[in-house]
Amino acid sequence: MRVIGLAGWSGSGKTTLLTALIPLLTARGLLVSTVKHAHHAFDVDTPGKDSWVHRQAGASEVLVSSATRWALMHEHRGAPEPRLAELLGKLSPCDLVIVEGFKREPIPKLEIWRAAVGKPPLHADDPGIILVASDDPCPAARVPVLPLREPVRVAEALLEAAQPISHVLARLEAGD
Template identity: 50%
Template sequence: MRLYGVVGWKNAGKTGLMERLVTEITGRGFSVSTVKHAHHSFDVDHEGKDSYRHRIAGASEVLLASRNRVALLQELRAQEEPTLEALLTRLRPVDLVLIEGYKRDAHLKVEAHRFATGNPLIAPGDATVRAVASDTPLDLDRPVFDLNDTAAIADFILAEVGL
């Protein structure tokens, strides 16, 4: 599978860029899956729901299935967080997997950057960041795109992965 990441500090616009890229790239006829790293615990089911009750009772895995979607909840219970590589083996084959976060992994990435956050750029110290999508002009040794120019960013990513 071809992989490409979107990285950046908090409030840099990563999720919005991911959403726009998925829409743009699938609109061009490519299949896309996403992986999102969370730095905190999260729940996709909620207290009172049957799946939640199964999980809290001690189930290692809870599989929810309907005509419209399938969700597999896996409790790690004192295991280490799975690596990105291990997680990718769980996905069905697609043309492109877009990865939000995992900035320290070795796949190619575009950095989302908003001037107002005051955060430093990741790109200057990381050769895997191949371009920056910013809301302000930047002078860098790699391409800089307008953060809202989704089509140009998609063109760049698709060319980078050979699609």
Template identity: 60%
Template sequence: MKAFGFTGYSGAGKTTLIERIIPCLANEGLRVSLIKHAHHTFDIDHPGKDSWRHRQAGCGEVLIASQKRVALMRELRGAPEPDLDCLVKMLAPCDLVLVEGYKHAPLPKIEVRRAARPAAALHPTDPWVVAVASDCDEETHLRTFDLDEHEAIARFICRYLALPRRPREHATRERAKRSGAVLRLTPR
């Protein structure tokens, strides 16, 4: 699995940019996962629900499964926060792991900047920043993108990481072949 990050200060638009790039990567037939760093306490469960009650009672891990998804929640209970390598190993195999946050992680990343949220640039002091996405002109030797260039950014990531391109039709056909299903993509 290869990883590529997005870094920048809060409010720069990292989440929105990633949300718009993911379909471009998926259309290339890539299996994409994401790790997002939260700087605060967060909860994906709701107070009073069974899994919340089990965590509150002291479970270290609670796994919730349905026909649609599986979610694993792990309480750290004072243990150190897992590093990025450990988190990547928790994921199911995929082609690409996008990482939001983790400003200082040693992985290639795009710095996301927005004129409405001025802040010191990270790329001059972070050798892992390989490109900048911004809504204004940036003074840099790095490759720059407008925040709306979703497909161009997706192509850049694929080229940078030398990811295989399998357009969605081909990827669908390959999955069907592996599962033994008969798939017809053209009308009779």
């Protein structure tokens, strides 16, 4: 497994780029998984469904399975949010893991930057950012800048930049 992150301010287009990259990567025969960090409470369950009722009753984990997919919901119940290393360990083996969010984690990342968002580039202060994708001139870029509107080129660069999970886990443990 290899790992690469996407970082950028809210509204920069991380999810839009990711949804363009995944089909390009899977068309090459790669098995791609993602880890998405949510900055707010979220729910994948529906009030009134049995699984929701189980969680409301106090179950710490509820696994829902059907012929097309399964999902495991884990309630923190006061425990701290798991670290990225722990979440990566929960994934089934695949070729590439793309992490969206977790922008402060010391993993290799592609920054999506747009001037219209009104925020400075992150790569100036984050040594983990090794590439930038932008549709604007990127001031004082210290890393290669790719055209955001050319997802094939971005996919190529992403594959080259992704690092083995063992290297990523070592960096996370060291807290680089």
